[in-house]
Amino acid sequence: MKVSIRHLLTALLLSVVCFAAPRANAQQGTLKVMTYNIHHGNPPAKEGLIDLEAIAEVIKGQAPDLVALQELDVLTKRSGGIDEVKKLAELTGMYAFFSKGIDHEGGEYGIAILSKFKINKTERHLLPFKEGLKAEQRSLAVINVTLPGRIKIDFACTHLDLKDEHRLLQVAEINKILSVRKGTVILAGDFNLTAATPAMRILEQYFSRSCQADCQPTSPDLNPRNEIDFVLLKKGSPFTVSSHQVLNDIHASDHLPVVVTYTIKN
Structure with missing residues (x-):
């Protein structure tokens, strides 16, 4: 009987730990x-x-609290009719929001956000x-x-155009949408x-990059050369960067994930 009680108490303790884990980062x-460009789930x-x-x-x-994802397929022929946003939400146990970019092969293609916290509000801006x-x-x-x-x-996610002529317009629009917000804003x-391009300097009028010097490249996944994946914090926020990391030797996509931890000031 004593063994059974001990096993029961152990099981209860484990269940409490598992339940608390998703909120552990912010509680501390x-x-x-x-941020992670997943190449529609296709390893290169x-x-x-x-x-x-x-x-x-x-x-x-x-175990991030928030994830910005790019290049996701929803019900496309290319990805076998899978709703990749829904599937990733199920696999990670997180809430999800999808923002379509274009129609593609009978479905949709765009960006998404995963969150460990219940989502209060969503917005999609073209x-x-x-x-x-x-x-x-x-x-x-x-x-x-x-x-x-x-x-x-x-928390905002985007995937900008390849051409500078479009990007300059897009970053100006992002500033217009996000800079007027009074609370904390993270853009990824x-x-x-x-980081040296004119479009980034426009963003940096209102945002600060999580890495300022000796930053590692994020693309491609094999022998990476370019840092093009970023996490930025709106200036004036009570958050500070405590760590910035590019995950190397990850080949599930043609980009490397970027993970940033912020300290929340009281």
């Missing part, structure tokens, strides 16, 4: 965020394979492009969540630009 005064070395389990394992291995120059529709996804301690923040994604 930190917020952990990730395995043409045609969709391996969302590998993407989910990368995310779960870091980003501009230069008239007369070929472009793929891009968007800005924004969610609002409440952290432990009743702190509300906006694949910006398709480097």
Whole structure:
């Protein structure tokens, strides 16, 4: 009988720990965020394979509170009719929000956000492009969540165009949308630009990059050369960067994930 009681108490303790884990980061005064271009779940070395389990394992291995994802398929022929946003939400146990960029192969293609916290509000903003120059529709996804301690923040995800003519318009629009917000705003994604470009300098009028010097490249996954995936914090926020990390030797996508931990000042 004593053995059974001990086993029961152990099981109860484990269940409490598992239940508390998703909120542990923010409860300890930190917020952990990730940005990851997942290449629609296709590992670059395995043409045609969709391996969302590998993407989910990368995310779960870091246990972030918020994740900005780019290049997701929803019900497309290319990805076997899978709703990748819904599937990743199930695999990670997180809430999700999808923002469509374009229609693609019978489905939709765009960006998404995963959150360990219940989502209070979602927004999808279409980003501009230069008239007369070929472009793929891009968007800005924004969610609002409440952290432990009743702190509300906006977390935004984007994937900017390859052409500078479009990016300049897009970052100006992002500033217009997010700079006027009074609370904390974190912006993350694949910006398709480097820190030295004019478009980044426009963003930095209102935002600060999580890494300022000796920053590691994020693309491609094999022998990475370019830092084009970023996490930025709106200036004036009570948060400070405590760590910035690019996860190397991760080959579930053609980009490397970026993980940033912020300390939340009381």
